[in-house]
Amino acid sequence: xxxxxxxxxxxxxxxxxxxxxxxxxxxxxxxxxxxxxxxxxxxxxxxxxxxxxxxxxxxxxxxxxxxxxxxxxxxxxxxxxxxxxxxxxxxxxxxxxxxxxxxxxxxxxxxxxxxxxxxxxxxxxxxxxxxxxxxxxxxxxxxxxxxxxxxxxxxxxxxxxxxxxxxxxxxxxxxxxxxxxxxxxxxxxxxxxxxxxxxxxxxxxxxxxxxxxxxxxxxxxxxxxxxxxxxxxxxxxxxxxxxxxxxxxxxxxxxxxxxxxxxxxxxxxxxxxxxxxxxxxxxxxxxxxxxxxxxxxxxxxxxxxxxxxxxxxxxxxxxxxxxxxxxxxxxxxxxxxxxxxxxxxxxxxxxxxxxxxxxxxxxxxxxxxxxxxxxxxxxxxxxxxxxxxxxxxxxxxxxxxxxxxxxxxxxxxxxxxxxxxxxxxxxxxxxxxxxxxxxxxxxxxxxxxxxxxxxxxxxxxxxxxxxxxxxxxxxxxxxxxxxxxxxxx
Ligand code: NDP
Numbered sequence: 322x323x324x325x326x327x328x329x330x331x332x333x334x335x336x337x338x339x340x341x342x343x344x345x346x347x348x349x350x351x352x353x354x355x356x357x358x359x360x361x362x363x364x365x366x367x368x369x370x371x372x373x374x375x376x377x378x379x380x381x382x383x384x385x386x387x388x389x390x391x392x393x394x395x396x397x398x399x400x401x402x403x404x405x406x407x408x409x410x411x412x413x414x415x416x417x418x419x420x421x422x423x424x425x426x427x428x429x430x431x432x433x434x435x436x437x438x439x440x441x442x443x444x445x446x447x448x449x450x451x452x453x454x455x456x457x458x459x460x461x462x463x464x465x466x467x468x469x470x471x472x473x474x475x476x477x478x479x480x481x482x483x484x485x486x487x488x489x490x491x492x493x494x495x496x497x498x499x500x501x502x503x504x505x506x507x508x509x510x511x512x513x514x515x516x517x518x519x520x521x522x523x524x525x526x527x528x529x530x531x532x533x534x535x536x537x538x539x540x541x542x543x544x545x546x547x548x549x550x551x552x553x554x555x556x557x558x559x560x561x562x563x564x565x566x567x568x569x570x571x572x573x574x575x576x577x578x579x580x581x582x583x584x585x586x587x588x589x590x591x592x593x594x595x596x597x598x599x600x601x602x603x604x605x606x607x608x609x610x611x612x613x614x615x616x617x618x619x620x621x622x623x624x625x626x627x628x629x630x631x632x633x634x635x636x637x638x639x640x641x642x643x644x645x646x647x648x649x650x651x652x653x654x655x656x657x658x659x660x661x662x663x664x665x666x667x668x669x670x671x672x673x674x675x676x677x678x679x680x681x682x683x684x685x686x687x688x689x690x691x692x693x694x695x696x697x698x699x700x701x702x703x704x705x706x707x708x709x710x711x712x713x714x715x716x717x718x719x720x721x722x723x724x725x726x727x728x729x730x731x732x733x734x735x736x737x738x739x740x741x742x743x744x745x746x747x748x749x750x751x752x753x754x755x756x757x758x759x760x761x762x763x764x765x766x767x768x769x770x771x772x773x774x775x776x777x778x779x780x781x782x783x784x785x786x787x788x789x790x791x792x793x794x795x796x797x798x799x800x801x802x803x804x805x806x807x808x809x810x
Pocket of ligand 1: 489490491492493516517518519520547548549550551552553554556566567568569571572574575589590591592622623670673720721722
């Protein structure tokens with residue numbers, strides 16, 4: 322037999338080599354100077370307003386309404402009227418037609434939504450284009466399919482809609498979170514008042530155009546913009562259900578507010594996911610999963626794989642491969658099609674990331690950031706990895722919500738499990754090994770709502786998503802995501 326000559330591993334791309342700029346044209350997005358509140362199918366002139374900006378350039382984009390408690394009440398009243406005067410009594414097959422229409426229009430206007438999402442939120446256009454917008458459309462398609470089959474989805478349980486759902490969403494996936502919330506709610510026959518995050522209202526406001534295009538009856542979906550005060554007003558208003566995605570602190574405050582009241586509640590809160598790499602894993606693939614797990618969407622992801630656990634025997638190899646891969650990440654203009662890591666969503670979030678990173682250095686962890694040129698204006702943070710991290714460090718305990726990874730090690734599966742579960746959160750986890758039995762052993766014991774094996778950050782509308790412990794309760798996606806919008810006889 323002839324000896325097979327092994328080729329040496331390919332050297333990394335030379336540092337001087339670069340891509341040509343590939344900016345996505347932003348002219349497709351026609352912004353108004355000022356937006357009102359979308360209530361009862363029409364735009365209400367607001368009493369107060371603020372300016373929304375592009376976090377990549379700090380350039381002002383539009384004036385946005387800051388809804389007052391009275392305006393929130395008007396939106397809830399419009400939703401109540403739409404619920405009682407038609408929507409809840411409409412046959413499921415008719416409701417489904419509207420959801421299908423919305424899904425199709427989102428697909429037709431996909432580029433416009435992708436550019437707007439990137440402009441207002443700072444995320445790379447390739448992520449908005451390939452993940453956020455297609456998945457948002459997929460959720461409307463998926464729940465359209467259930468609208469006329471609710472009795473079959475929940476046999477012998479006689480499902481009925483709840484009434485008006487108040488929905489509060491964060492800034493990391495503005496359009497996708499809107500779809501996660503609105504699609505199951507209206508498929509089940511409810512009407513909705515949704516509050517987008519203060520920093521990223523624009524895709525929800527463009528979505529109002531889609532609702533009009535789809536001829537959705539007035540009042541079925543109402544959008545009220547504003548900061549936390551608007552969210553708090555929605556929580557205390559006359560709604561039948563609150564669905565919230567955001568920080569654990571605000572989630573707890575909402576739970577306290579609703580304690581003892583009949584308002585239904587689901588909470589999708591923070592996370593500090595363990596991404597566990599065993600020594601038999603395909604390491605190059607695992608490194609891609611690590612990068613996707615923490616640097617996707619600048620790490621502004623509740624299920625981000627922010628705690629990396631690597632088996633001791635391969636830790637040096639994994640760190641070397643990871644650092645080399647980090648050197649190829651392109652940080653910069655979110656609207657450039659070659660950008661991998663975009664802008665941090667707000668100055669406030671950037672300050673929070675900086676504060677936690679400084680605490681990691683003070684506590685004794687080793688920091689590494691690949692050389693990269695950050696733009697002068699806007700909010701930016703280089704992809705970061707910390708080694709020599711102890712379980713007790715803040716960077717191993719607290720949700721950073723930025724492109725910052727903490728690496729810890731383990732020797733046995735039992736140790737990996739114990740360390741992975743040593744967190745107040747329980748949203749997601751990743752396991753990398755070629756042994757199926759080990760995947761099942763770990764998955765049975767990890768306290769996390771979503772577990773990926775040999776992949777990370779995979780989403781599908783048919784698959785439920787949600788957490789344990791301080792990551793909240795209730796599920797979104799799949800049949801599980803319909804149930805919180807129904808009552809049963
Ligand atoms: P928040 O929890 O404050 O924001 C989430 C949503 O709730 C926003 O629409 C917000 O409005 C609204 N809100 C704020 N205060 C209240 C209130 N008292 N009652 C009702 N609604 C309210 O998250 P932040 O945007 O401040 O982010 C802070 C941290 O939270 C991040 O650093 C991250 O760690 C975590 N986070 C987790 C998310 C997840 O998906 N698990 C998503 C976002 C953040 P407004 O935007 O106007 O403040």
